[in-house]
Amino acid sequence: MQSFVLKRFSGFKSLSRLRCFSQSAHKEATLHNDVAVPSIPPFDYSPPPYNGPSADEILAKRKDFLSPSVCNYYQKPLLVVDGKMQYLFDDKGRRYLDAFGGIATVSCGHCHPDIVNAIVNQTKRLQHSTVLYLNQAVSDFAEALASKLPGNLKVVFFTNSGTEANELAMMMARLYTGCHDIISLRNAYHGNAAGTMGATAQSIWKFNVIQSGVHHALNPDPYRGIFGADGEKYAKDVENLIEFGTSGQVAAFISEAIQGVGGIVELAPGYLPAVYKSIKKAGGLCIADEVQSGLARTGSFFWGFESQGVVPDIVTMAKGIGNGIPLGAVVTTPEIAEVLTRRSYFNTFGGNPVCTAAGLAVLRVIEKEKLQENAHVVGTYLKDRLIALKDKYEIIGDVRGRGLMLGVELVTDRELKTPAKAETLHVMDHMKDLGVLIGKGGSYGNVFRITPPLCFTKEDADFVVDAMDYAMCKM
Structure with missing residues (x-):
C-alpha cells in the first residue's frame, strides 16, 4: 500500500528522508525503525488517579443498557475520564490532543x-x-x-x-x-x-x-x-x-x-x-x-x-x-x-x-482570549501544513475548510476520487495510538474532521500533521 500512498519522489533514498516534521517535533521525537515518532507538546497538568470501572466493564454495561445504535470510535474504544483545555486523558492518565472537540462542541477548551x-x-x-x-x-x-x-x-x-x-x-x-x-x-x-x-x-x-x-x-x-x-x-x-x-x-x-x-x-x-x-x-x-x-x-x-x-x-x-x-x-x-x-x-x-x-x-x-483571531491564525497555519502533506501523499484528495473547521478527504484514486474508507479508519486508529484524536465524516466516511477547541496552538497543529504524516508513511 505504501507505493500508492507516497508520491514518487526522485532522489529520495528512504522514507525517513520524506519526513516533514516541525522543528519542535524533531527535538522531542523518539526513533522507531529509523522514522521519527512525533511527541505530544508539553502541558502542565496531570489528572487525579482514576479509580472507576475498566473500559471493558463500561463497554459491557453500554451493550446491556444503552441503545444498540450507540457506536464507538476505534477498534479498541477509548475510555476518557478527564479533560483540560485542548487535551483529554484516559483511565491510565495518558494524554491525548483533542482535534475533534467533541464534534466541534468544545469551543473554549475542556473544563475552562x-x-x-x-x-x-x-x-x-x-x-x-x-x-x-x-x-x-x-x-x-x-x-x-x-x-x-x-x-x-x-x-x-x-x-x-x-x-x-x-x-x-x-x-x-x-x-x-x-x-x-x-x-x-x-x-x-x-x-x-x-x-x-x-x-x-x-x-x-x-x-x-x-x-x-x-x-x-x-x-x-x-x-x-x-x-x-x-x-x-x-x-x-x-x-x-x-x-x-x-x-x-x-x-x-x-x-x-x-x-x-x-x-x-x-x-x-x-x-x-x-x-x-x-x-x-x-x-x-x-x-x-x-x-x-x-x-x-x-x-x-x-x-x-x-x-x-x-x-x-x-x-x-x-x-x-x-x-x-x-x-x-x-x-x-x-x-x-x-x-x-x-x-x-x-x-x-x-x-x-x-x-x-x-x-x-x-x-x-x-x-x-481572542479565540476568533487564534482560530484564524492557527487554522491557517494548520491548513497550510495539511496542504503540504497533500503534495506528499497521493491518498489525500482534498484539504478544505476555514479556521479550525478543516477537512482532509482520503481517496485511493485522485482522478476518480474513489473513497478510501478502510484507509481512513486505519490512519485514525494509528493517530489515536500516537496521541491524536480526530473525527471522520462525509457520505463515504472518508473525510477527517478536524474541529479542535479554539485554544489550539501551532505546536498542537504541528503534532496533528506530524502524527498524520507518520501514520500514512507506515501504511
Whole structure:
C-alpha cells in the first residue's frame, strides 16, 4: 500500500528522508525503525488517579443498557475520564490532543476555568426554575448573543440542541410564510428528529419514515460537485426546484455554511447570495444553520454565513455555544418571532439558568482570549501544513475548510476520487495510538474532521500533521 500512498519522489533514498516534521517535533521525537515518532507538546497538568470501572466493564454495561445504535470510535474504544483545555486523558492518565472537540462542541477548551466557575456559581444559587419567572442569566445571555448578529436578528429562543433549534426554525418559517415547502442541500445534516431528518440529505442518517415538504438541491461542493467552484451555476438548481417542484412559493431555504457531518464541505463562492435572492423572490425565509460553523470557529468570521456576505432571516446554533453544556438557540427578527404567539410555545429546559450562564461565559472567553483571531491564525497555519502533506501523499484528495473547521478527504484514486474508507479508519486508529484524536465524516466516511477547541496552538497543529504524516508513511 505504501507505493500508492507516497508520491514518487526522485532522489529520495528512504522514507525517513520524506519526513516533514516541525522543528519542535524533531527535538522531542523518539526513533522507531529509523522514522521519527512525533511527541505530544508539553502541558502542565496531570489528572487525579482514576479509580472507576475498566473500559471493558463500561463497554459491557453500554451493550446491556444503552441503545444498540450507540457506536464507538476505534477498534479498541477509548475510555476518557478527564479533560483540560485542548487535551483529554484516559483511565491510565495518558494524554491525548483533542482535534475533534467533541464534534466541534468544545469551543473554549475542556473544563475552562471561567466557564466551570460560571456553571458552579449559578448551580449553587439556582439550578433550575422556569422562564415563567424572571432570571438574570437568560436575559443577559440573550442580549449578548443578539449583539453578535447582524441586522435585525435580535430575538432569541433557547433550546437544548441543534436538532431542536433547526426543528423550531423550520416550523417558524412555515408558520410565517404559510407555505410548507423547504429547500435543503444534498449532503446536508440538520438533525435527526421528524422535521430535521427530512431536511437532512444523507441516507445513512434517514430512517424510512414519512418526511414531507423538503426538496434537496444540488450540493455546491467545489471538490465533488458537477460545477466545481462555480456557486452561481449551482444556485440555478434552486430556481429550477422552485419552478418545477413547488407551487412557486416556499417556506424557507436552510443550509450550513460549511457542512460538518457531510465532510467539512465549504459552499462554493457566490452561492448563498444568488440562492437567497431566489428564495426571497419566492416569498421564503433564509435559515443559516450555524450549529457547527458558528461562534468564531471559522476564524475569519464569527458566523459561517458571513463568508458569503449574506444576512439570513433565522440563525440556529448549538454545540460550541455552551462549550459542552446542552444548549441551542434560534435567533430571528421581531416580526418572524411573532408567529409563536399564535399558540402557546414553551420549552421547559430552554433558557435554563445554568446553561445560559455557561453560554454567556463562552462569549466572554472568546472575546477575552481572542479565540476568533487564534482560530484564524492557527487554522491557517494548520491548513497550510495539511496542504503540504497533500503534495506528499497521493491518498489525500482534498484539504478544505476555514479556521479550525478543516477537512482532509482520503481517496485511493485522485482522478476518480474513489473513497478510501478502510484507509481512513486505519490512519485514525494509528493517530489515536500516537496521541491524536480526530473525527471522520462525509457520505463515504472518508473525510477527517478536524474541529479542535479554539485554544489550539501551532505546536498542537504541528503534532496533528506530524502524527498524520507518520501514520500514512507506515501504511
